Amino acid sequence: MPTSVKTRPGPERHASQDAAFRTRADEVYAQLKRDVAEFSLVPGDRFTESEISERLGVSRTPVRQALFRLQQEGYVEVLFRSGWRVLPFDxxxxxxxxxxxxxxxxxxxxxxxxxxxxxxxxxxxxxxxxxxxxxxxxxxxxxxxxxxxxxxxxxxxxxxxxxxxxxxxxxxxxxxxxxxxxxxxxxxxxxxxxxxxxxxxxxxxxxxxxxxxxxxxxxxxxxxxxxxxxxxxxxxxxxxxxxx
Known part of the structure; x- marks a missing residue:
């Protein structure tokens, strides 16, 4: 009997998946930034990636990417084993x-x-x-x-x-x-x-x-x-x- 061969996803599929994640991460990033600007999230507020993921209806991967981007811009900080926090005003x-x-x-x-x-x-x-x-x-x-x-x-x-x-x-x-x-x-x-x-x-x-x-x-x-x-x-x- 012929042996079935499992094919690996080609580079095109990986590229499309990466693009989809980037798009979702951009959307999450924009929404969280609006939340901070409109005071839905205020300095000192704490939250987890799971909470954001559930609220926005996306997986944790784009949420994490968005949060790391916001961290670089000085909006949030990661807390050891306890999620994230909106940074106080500088x-x-x-x-x-x-x-x-x-x-x-x-x-x-x-x-x-x-x-x-x-x-x-x-x-x-x-x-x-x-x-x-x-x-x-x-x-x-x-x-x-x-x-x-x-x-x-x-x-x-x-x-x-x-x-x-x-x-x-x-x-x-x-x-x-x-x-x-x-x-x-x-x-x-x-x-x-x-x-x-x-x-x-x-x-x-x-x-x-x-x-x-x-x-x-x-x-x-x-x-x-x-x-x-x-x-x-x-x-x-x-x-x-x-x-x-």
């Missing part, structure tokens, strides 16, 4: 990131007002349609305004035409998102953001670089001051408010 690092953000954005604003540089006016026009509106048309949705605020600052840098500067700025934006969202838990801060963004845009459109940079610097410094006030209690309160 406020010194946030201060440094805000300083870097200040340099990048004020430099971009000066370029936007310099006739010698190519500027993407379509990006500025799209910002005007959001921020230069009557008070009655303003959004009061804290999640929406937080997203628009982030896009406002990224668009200013992108419109200045330096792709490397925009790339670094996006990385900074990603790393401060977790605490930046706390700046939009109260209506007065939303109102102030509309007013301040409108003044910055008007100065840019009038090519008043020094004024635009001054307004932008004050705007970022106000947000930075709010960051300094953040306590773990406030984070828990923000999470509670977000679940209502």
């Amino acid at each position: 406020f010194d690092q946030f201060e440094q990131l805000y300083d870097l953000r200040m340099v990048l954005e004020t430099t971009a604003v000066h370029r936007l007002c310099d006739s010698g540089h190519r500027v993407d006016r379509s990006l500025l026009d799209s910002l005007a349609r959001i921020w230069l509106v009557p008070a009655a048309q303003r959004s009061s949705d804290t999640v929406q305004v937080a997203q628009w605020d982030e896009e406002f600052h990224c668009a200013l840098v992108a419109a200045a035409g330096n792709a490397e500067m925009a790339r670094v700025h996006r990385d900074v934006t990603d790393r401060i998102r977790i605490i930046r969202r706390l700046d939009f838990t109260k209506q007065p801060r939303i109102d102030a953001t509309y007013e301040e963004h409108a003044k910055i845009l008007k100065a840019i459109r009038a090519n008043r670089g020094e004024q635009a940079a001054m307004l932008l610097r004050a705007h970022i410094e106000t947000s930075q001051a709010e960051v300094r006030k953040i306590t773990l209690h406030q984070v828990h309160m923000a999470r509670t408010a977000g679940r209502r």
